Amino acid sequence: xREPRVIRMLPDGRRLHLCDGPIDLIxxxxxxxxxxxxxxxxxxxxxxxxxxxxxxxxxLLRSRTRNNSPRPRGVVAQRMFxxxxxxxxxxxxxxxxxxxxxxxxxxxxxxxxxTTLDRAYVNxxxxxxIHLSDxxxxxxxxxxxxxxPSLFGSLQIAAVDPVRGIATSGWRGRSFSFGIADAVTVLAxxxxxADAAATVIxxxxxxxxxxxxxxxxxxxxxxxxxxxxxxxxxxxxxxSESEIAAALDSGAxxxxxxxxxxxxxxxxxxxQGHTRVVSPLLARACIKFSPRSLLHA
Amino acid sequence: MPxxxxxxxxxxxxxxxxxxxxxxxxxxxxxxxxxxxxLVRVDPHILLDRAKSQGMPLxxxxxxxxxxxxxxxxxxxxxxxxxxxxxxxxxxKPAPFIVSSEVEGVDMVTVVTEGIFSYCGVKLKIDxxxxxxxxxxxxxAQGEPVGHVTTAxxxxxxxxxxxxxxxxxxSKSEGRVTCETLLALxxxxxxxxTIDDGASIRVAAGKPPVVNGQQEERMRVGxxxxxxxxxxxxxxxxxxxxxxxxxxxxxxxxxxxxxxLLGVRETGIAIQGRRSTPGRYFQVAQPGTGWGGTNxxxxxxxxxxxxxxxxxxHLRLLMVSTTGEQFAYYELDDALRPVEKELxxxxxxSVGRIRENCEPALxxxxxxxxxxxxxRAGVTENPVKLTDSVKxxxxxxxxxxxxxxxxxxxxxxxxxxxxxxxxNAFGYVPTPALVAPIEFTLKKVDYALLGGHVEYVRPLxxxxxxxxxxxxxxxxxxxxxxxxPHSGSSES
Numbered sequence: 001x002r003e004p005r006v007i008r009m010l011p012d013g014r015r016l017h018l019c020d021g022p023i024d025l026i027x028x029x030x031x032x033x034x035x036x037x038x039x040x041x042x043x044x045x046x047x048x049x050x051x052x053x054x055x056x057x058x059x060l061l062r063s064r065t066r067n068n069s070p071r072p073r074g075v076v077a078q079r080m081f082x083x084x085x086x087x088x089x090x091x092x093x094x095x096x097x098x099x100x101x102x103x104x105x106x107x108x109x110x111x112x113x114x115t116t117l118d119r120a121y122v123n124x125x126x127x128x129x130i131h132l133s134d135x136x137x138x139x140x141x142x143x144x145x146x147x148x149p150s151l152f153g154s155l156q157i158a159a160v161d162p163v164r165g166i167a168t169s170g171w172r173g174r175s176f177s178f179g180i181a182d183a184v185t186v187l188a189x190x191x192x193x194a195d196a197a198a199t200v201i202x203x204x205x206x207x208x209x210x211x212x213x214x215x216x217x218x219x220x221x222x223x224x225x226x227x228x229x230x231x232x233x234x235x236x237x238x239x240s241e242s243e244i245a246a247a248l249d250s251g252a253x254x255x256x257x258x259x260x261x262x263x264x265x266x267x268x269x270x271x272q273g274h275t276r277v278v279s280p281l282l283a284r285a286c287i288k289f290s291p292r293s294l295l296h297a
Numbered sequence: 298m299p300x301x302x303x304x305x306x307x308x309x310x311x312x313x314x315x316x317x318x319x320x321x322x323x324x325x326x327x328x329x330x331x332x333x334x335x336l337v338r339v340d341p342h343i344l345l346d347r348a349k350s351q352g353m354p355l356x357x358x359x360x361x362x363x364x365x366x367x368x369x370x371x372x373x374x375x376x377x378x379x380x381x382x383x384x385x386x387x388x389x390k391p392a393p394f395i396v397s398s399e400v401e402g403v404d405m406v407t408v409v410t411e412g413i414f415s416y417c418g419v420k421l422k423i424d425x426x427x428x429x430x431x432x433x434x435x436x437x438a439q440g441e442p443v444g445h446v447t448t449a450x451x452x453x454x455x456x457x458x459x460x461x462x463x464x465x466x467x468s469k470s471e472g473r474v475t476c477e478t479l480l481a482l483x484x485x486x487x488x489x490x491t492i493d494d495g496a497s498i499r500v501a502a503g504k505p506p507v508v509n510g511q512q513e514e515r516m517r518v519g520x521x522x523x524x525x526x527x528x529x530x531x532x533x534x535x536x537x538x539x540x541x542x543x544x545x546x547x548x549x550x551x552x553x554x555x556x557x558l559l560g561v562r563e564t565g566i567a568i569q570g571r572r573s574t575p576g577r578y579f580q581v582a583q584p585g586t587g588w589g590g591t592n593x594x595x596x597x598x599x600x601x602x603x604x605x606x607x608x609x610x611h612l613r614l615l616m617v618s619t620t621g622e623q624f625a626y627y628e629l630d631d632a633l634r635p636v637e638k639e640l641x642x643x644x645x646x647s648v649g650r651i652r653e654n655c656e657p658a659l660x661x662x663x664x665x666x667x668x669x670x671x672x673r674a675g676v677t678e679n680p681v682k683l684t685d686s687v688k689x690x691x692x693x694x695x696x697x698x699x700x701x702x703x704x705x706x707x708x709x710x711x712x713x714x715x716x717x718x719x720x721n722a723f724g725y726v727p728t729p730a731l732v733a734p735i736e737f738t739l740k741k742v743d744y745a746l747l748g749g750h751v752e753y754v755r756p757l758x759x760x761x762x763x764x765x766x767x768x769x770x771x772x773x774x775x776x777x778x779x780x781x782p783h784s785g786s787s788e789s
Contacts, residue, residue, distance in 0.1 A: 003311040021313065021314050022324075022325040022326040022327075051313055051314070055315075058314070174327060220319075222318075222319070223306055223317035223318075224317045
């Protein structure tokens with residue numbers, strides 16, 4: 001029996017909560033009261049059909065994207081496809097790698113198209129699309145372990161920065177990872193691009209063939225996973241300092257390549273309490289660290 | 298799409314993604330899971346709102362927006378339960394939620410966690426006169442032993458199910474079935490049980506028991522002898538003798554003290570079984586599911602021939618069970634043999650009154666569990682101090698907001714009526730063990746004194762703000778408000 005969608009204001013009276021199946025969005029818009037209502041109305045309207053649109057072409061969205069893959073029809077599906085397409089030559093990736101960021105981005109765009117806002121964000125389970133006008137900015141806290149929420153750093157993104165999308169990926173999250181990163185956070189032009197890149201970088205934080213890493217075919221956990229029989233990470237034993245450094249090196253190299261290709265602006269990679277940052281030198285986006293996780297490249 | 302699935306895979310239809318979910322796993326949304334082959338909504342974290350009946354306004358969650366200042370808000374009216382809060386097990390670390398709120402000018406702290414209980418079980422009270430099975434015999438579910446028959450109490454039979462020996466001391470399937478049975482009963486669901494050399498029953502908390510396919514309606518008003526005492530006056534003059542058939546103590550009006558006092562004439566009636574005191578008989582038949590918990594369907598089988606010296610033709614005799622559900626009226630013929638006749642109008646009322654005075658028969662389920670060291674460690678760095686604080690009633694223990702009875706003696710072993718808890722409050726882990734919500738509420742000063750994790754205390758307003766996956770329920774009307782300061786932990 002299909003569960004009804006959740007469309008409600010959170011008890012703080014400021015944020016909108018939209019939930020339909022695996023899509024779970026927290027939205028906040030700032031501006032004049034009429035602008036906020038118009039933005040929330042637009043978000044609600046766009047939201048109601050998104051899951052059905054995606055499910056209409058789920059088999060295609062769950063299959064590997066190659067350079068000759070057919071382009072999906074849905075608007076959100078196309079955002080997903082465009083976000084993963086740059087990686088189709090180098091690795092196994094499906095449009096599902098960018099689904100969360102793409103949905104956030106689509107909802108945010110519907111809000112901006114409907115009205116003028118000072119700033120707004122759409123947070124889809126940690127993959128966030130942001131809108132900033134003029135001198136506005138957002139301060140964003142970062143968490144490395146979703147099961148043990150504590151901030152390991154925070155960053156500020158201002159309107160002058162090119163960043164409009166933030167995404168985090170890791171093996172402990174809701175989606176599967178080939179890598180061992182606890183969390184890889186990526187800042188990019190848009191949320192869909194950040195989502196796909198975070199997936200790719202998190203996969204690259206890895207120690208192939210290490211005996212302390214438990215890997216299981218994705219299908220054994222989730223029978224209809226887009227990753228099929230590929231091995232995904234289910235457990236990582238405590239690693240030595242040098243092993244952690246090697247895994248982070250591997251991820252940082254990938255992040256550096258993506259930055260050089262113009263696909264991301266910045267990335268923070270976390271593994272067992274150690275953090276590596278790639279290109280933190282955005283104008284106003286700085287990543288601060290608590291002392292315990294200092295390990296600079 | 299995969300074409301071959303492992304057995305027990307379920308397809309979730311809660312949204313169009315239509316996830317295939319393996320046993321023990323959750324779908325893409327993390328809200329639906331496959332629990333033992335069944336699709337289950339994984340419950341959100343539950344908060345209780347104090348209900349109107351307790352003198353506080355009932356504020357629906359969604360209507361609070363707007364008038365909330367983002368600080369303490371209507372804090373004292375919301376109690377954070379442990380249902381869906383998560384657990385600390387097996388780590389030695391602070392409980393998932395340690396919440397402070399100000400109540401009637403006192404700073405209170407509630408430590409909220411979901412405990413994993415290997416030491417746990419349920420006590421069933423089954424209101425029935427029918428014989429369910431001999432004391433100490435095994436109670437089985439799906440053929441596996443899950444508990445035993447314990448004492449018979451007033452109008453009811455007690456069963457004790459679960460306990461660590463069935464959960465972890467027997468075979469793997471015994472543990473699994475015991476866990477399933479306890480979980481179902483604790484969550485208010487019906488289970489089918491069979492008792493060795495006894496009955497087959499279907500029971501659920503707060504519902505009438507079904508014994509051998511027959512639903513119980515009423516509890517007996519008293520034993521056969523007590524029933525004679527209660528109704529003797531109403532029978533006097535309308536009938537010459539009355540036998541109240543009961544497996545425990547069958548009563549006979551003309552011989553009973555109550556009848557003697559009224560001057561009821563001797564009738565020459567003779568009863569099978571062992572006479573205890575005048576008008577009171579034990580073991581008139583075998584226990585069973587017939588009249589008054591005996592195995593008889595024809596009450597005349599417990600009568601011996603009337604004594605000619607006392608009996609007379611046309612003597613009027615009423616035979617009735619302890620619940621008034623079965624009755625028969627006889628008159629003696631010239632040979633002093635009872636002949637069944639229609640119950641006269643004048644007696645219908647008294648039979649009806651026996652039935653009326655029998656309360657509805659129910660099954661009640663008390664969950665019983667013991668809070669172990671690791672759970673207590675989530676509350677304080679010095680677990681024994683928590684036990685001490687609970688015993689001194691400085692700390693109140695609730696289970697999903699419901700009051701608990703704490704056993705005297707060592708440890709924190711508690712019992713709770715599962716019908717006073719929010720629905721589906723219990724979970725399980727494959728260990729096997731049950732997951733039950735447990736909250737410890739005490740004054741903030743006392744919490745600090747017992748070595749509590751004060752650095753993890755968060756104001757209620759913050760908890761309400763941060764958790765997106767919360768559900769607010771109205772507190773059970775009969776439950777004392779768990780946050781009320783200065784009251785003990787074992788009120789009911």
